[in-house]
Amino acid sequence: MKRRFMSRAEKRRRERWLSAIFLAPTIVVFALFMFWPLIRTIELSLYDWNMVSPNKTFVGISNYLWIFTNETVLKVLGNTLLYIFLFVLINCVAPYVVAYVLSFVVKRFTSFYKSAMFMPSLISLVTAALVFSWLFNPLAGPLAIIVKQFGSTFPNWAQTNGLVIVVLTIITSWKMFGYNLITLLAGVSGISQDLIETARLEKTPPVEAFFKIILPLSSSTGIYVLLITIVWGLQWVFTPINMLTNGGPNNGSSNIIYAVYREAFTLFKTGRASALAIITMLIFGVLLLLEFKFVEKGVYYEN
Numbered sequence: 001m002k003r004r005f006m007s008r009a010e011k012r013r014r015e016r017w018l019s020a021i022f023l024a025p026t027i028v029v030f031a032l033f034m035f036w037p038l039i040r041t042i043e044l045s046l047y048d049w050n051m052v053s054p055n056k057t058f059v060g061i062s063n064y065l066w067i068f069t070n071e072t073v074l075k076v077l078g079n080t081l082l083y084i085f086l087f088v089l090i091n092c093v094a095p096y097v098v099a100y101v102l103s104f105v106v107k108r109f110t111s112f113y114k115s116a117m118f119m120p121s122l123i124s125l126v127t128a129a130l131v132f133s134w135l136f137n138p139l140a141g142p143l144a145i146i147v148k149q150f151g152s153t154f155p156n157w158a159q160t161n162g163l164v165i166v167v168l169t170i171i172t173s174w175k176m177f178g179y180n181l182i183t184l185l186a187g188v189s190g191i192s193q194d195l196i197e198t199a200r201l202e203k204t205p206p207v208e209a210f211f212k213i214i215l216p217l218s219s220s221t222g223i224y225v226l227l228i229t230i231v232w233g234l235q236w237v238f239t240p241i242n243m244l245t246n247g248g249p250n251n252g253s254s255n256i257i258y259a260v261y262r263e264a265f266t267l268f269k270t271g272r273a274s275a276l277a278i279i280t281m282l283i284f285g286v287l288l289l290l291e292f293k294f295v296e297k298g299v300y301y302e303n
Contacts, residue, residue: 038281045274052268063275072251073259073276079165080234080255086169087233091176092226099184100214104196105206114185118178125175125239132171133244158245161252168253171240172233180225187221188214223291230287256280 045063047056067073098117102110120128136157138144144154157163191214199209215222234257241247247254247262254262260280264273 041274041277044270045278047271049270050268051270059271063271066272067275067279075251076254076256076259082165083169083237083255084230084233086166087173088229090169090173091180091229095177095181095184096222098181099188100210102185103188114182117181120174121178123175125236128171128174129240129243136167159249161249164245164253168237168240172236175236176229176232180229183225184221187218191217
């Protein structure tokens with residue numbers, strides 16, 4: 001019996017069907033848990049609804065106009081930008097420097113340093129929030145007692161605008177720093193030792209070696225760390241805000257994620273919360289587009 005060989009067109013058709021079959025489960029999951037909720041969120045952003053009443057009032061784009069005209073929301077956006085700046089500075093820039101030092105400068109006890117710095121990432125944010133609330137207690141905390149010995153008083157950080165963002169950044173950074181360090185250390189350690197030795201023989205300053213050798217050759221790892229730092233940082237800070245400050249003082253510690261939660265589940269303004277969630281998604285989308293357009297071009301991939 002002769003075997004019939006498929007034509008090129010039949011092979012392509014068969015590959016398309018196989019691709020569709022294998023992708024179908026993923027598409028169904030995305031449709032149920034991502035696309036459909038997104039569509040519903042866009043729909044709810046056009047209504048005024050309290051999640052209890054059976055009736056919804058159509059208000060069009062009023063919820064979006066409220067976002068850009070409300071002073072509280074604008075303050076929350078400013079808090080978010082300040083928090084992101086500090087969080088990236090502590091959890092991207094600092095781990096890069098420490099990874100460089102551990103890889104090419106420090107020669108002893110590197111395993112201990114890595115373990116000690118990574119350990120806090122295994123601790124929950126609830127525990128971290130409680131520990132730091134004790135450390136930064138303005139009346140009876142260890143730091144307050146030390147400051148008092150020098151004849152000064154420790155500030156009430158939870159009631160001080162600006163300082164409260166710094167403390168919240170420290171709490172979340174305590175958990176994030178170790179993971180980023182280990183990730184960046186893997187990228188930096190993969191750089192050839194010969195390049196570093198050549199730079200040393202040519203008496204290249206360490207700062208120049210970092211910016212001209214280490215940073216470009218580990219940029220693929222660095223861009224990954226930058227993205228997860230922004231995404232995880234905005235998610236993780238919700239826990240200490242909810243436990244310690246509730247967005248205070250006067251929305252001085254609230255960020256855009258907490259504002260969505262507050263509008264939806266505290267004030268029961270579902271339409272405003274949905275509109276704020278959509279704006280948040282668009283902000284993330286713009287950041288990703290800018291990253292792919294301007295930053296991704298300079299990333300070095302070994303293979």
